[in-house]
Amino acid sequence: MNKITNIKRYHIAKVYRRDNPAMTRGRYREFYQCDFDIAGQYDPMIPDAECLKIVHEILSELDLGDFRIKVNDRRILDGMFAVCGVPDEKFCTMCSTVDKLDKMSWEDVKNEMVNEKGLAPEAADQIGEYVSLQGGMDLAEKLLQDPRLSQSKQACAGLTDMKQLFIYLQLFRLTTSLARGLDYYTGVIYEAVLTQSGPVPAPPQEQNGAAGEEAVSVGSVAGGGRYDGLVGMFDPKGQKVPCVGVSIGIERVFSIVEQKAEASAERVRTTETQVMVASAQKDLLEERLKLAAELWDSGIKAEVMYKKNPKLLSQLQHCEDSGIPLVAILGEQELKDGVVKLRNVASREEVDVSRVELVDEIKSRTLQ
């Protein structure tokens, strides 16, 4: 892979997935995804913890409501299946059945395991006990003492890493819980789900692909994990590059944010423009362009309408529609007086501001 052995990067762009007929309702092969990944050979759980910190930061910042981050480790799942007596070749299919607990009752899941997939009922019952558990550091410690699970070297390795992860996450002031996870990754696995009540947006159209085709649950907005085997598959010499990453379901997040805004009758701002340079009379295009250039040169995000003689009303309407907060209005009187009429779009208040003070005034009014 171009000899790159470590990299930390993010990416917001279109990605593509193999289409899965069972999942086609509203899910497209091409969709936007926001990914963050850390590749490289590092000490255990440090980059993994940073990925979770970033998911937490993003979801908190976006103000989507309450959410919960669930973590697990592939090795704990595998070890759990092993000690419950699931044959190796059935791990994968059991995993996908267990994952249906989000949408099905335990009885139905057990029925699928036993009657469709041929698992012994006692094995299914043992699995049922484990997958009902939830908790943090306390649960990891309890499971490490579990007489059955502690027999599995794999499970112990996974649980030890989980404990380490919880320690780092406490330093980052994050709370996560150990929970049933997704079959995909080689080590740590995580998923963030919204837990708020209230109107839940439309079906998850664009669940992040990296979290696995089967990973859709109503409130899922992010997922990820460790995929130490993937890069090596594409390296001619099979050289491994350990990776851990996270995907934010950005289209999903957008639809939630938009629905929230609609519900609150709040206008979604579709522009970063701070000020519209408008004219109150005809034949002031050149004056508008000159002022816009002055503002641009001072780092202000300004816009003008690309019309020679736009109506003042349509200039103001454009600001209302797109959420531009300020309008700098030029008229003959203003030009004569060396001022600009600065209008607050929301309150409709207007004050004359001298040209020399305009940049500072706009900056102070549009500080985030």
Add this chain to the structure above:
Amino acid sequence: MNKITNIKRYHIAKVYRRDNPAMTRGRYREFYQCDFDIAGQYDPMIPDAECLKIVHEILSELDLGDFRIKVNDRRILDGMFAVCGVPDEKFCTMCSTVDKLDKMSWEDVKNEMVNEKGLAPEAADQIGEYVSLQGGMDLAEKLLQDPRLSQSKQACAGLTDMKQLFIYLQLFRLTTSLARGLDYYTGVIYEAVLTQSGPVPAPPQEQNGAAGEEAVSVGSVAGGGRYDGLVGMFDPKGQKVPCVGVSIGIERVFSIVEQKAEASAERVRTTETQVMVASAQKDLLEERLKLAAELWDSGIKAEVMYKKNPKLLSQLQHCEDSGIPLVAILGEQELKDGVVKLRNVASREEVDVSRVELVDEIKSRTLQ
């Protein structure tokens, strides 16, 4: 096109081009491009002027050295060919011959026109006169008075728009010159070329595709123009959406910036990280993570090494290599005193800063 009739957008991403065997030396089908475009029905030359303003801003900001922006209009070229007696069906091929004036002498260009492409020698001589002209507003006005060229309605329309464009560009305090342009666009055409002397970087690998496959000249770093016909080609009803845009040859710009940096032995900063949280002794990973989280939460771009016990020297070396300007060093003494040793990587100066003042100190030292 999804019923979008106006949009203003930029895009820095991979684009693809049909490969042209004559141009394959170092040019790839997949390359990065930075595009800015304005689509929509607007009054003449206003969005066009904004595109040029943006090219000028970008190239000035990047500090690539002197550059020149050349503009022209497809209709002036077509009109010029018409009044010089070039048959309609030969416009395209003449245009590409004329474009070779960057690399060939006028004699060779004339030879190709006359002997290879069958143009009358007098027609070629007339073209030669026009294409040797350069200038701004003055030239546009002179050409509008030109007894021959003013016979062409097309040329007059193009020249009138050019004059209008020059007026807007003067308001933006830009200087451009009317010059021979590229065969591609429907109206205004422009190209930015570096004019600095000194070491010219490697062959233009990644000239922007939008400026036309033939548009490569040694110093060309940006190009664009009006393409009012393109969107309609893809609309089922043939509805036209006028567009004007510009492409920055971003890979080209990168290689210039890198070469300049190498020449000046200046290190190219490959990260935005403001501070590295480092430890001077063993077993301080958790303290490093805690401090990093504090800094992140205050909006500081901080990094830690993903190792339990990295050597101080390797932490400092990483900062030197990637251009991180500051290191916040934690040791047992610092933790006891409630301070951090803040090290300036370049000067190697170290001062103790109290934890409560650390964020402000880092912010004040890393202000751009």
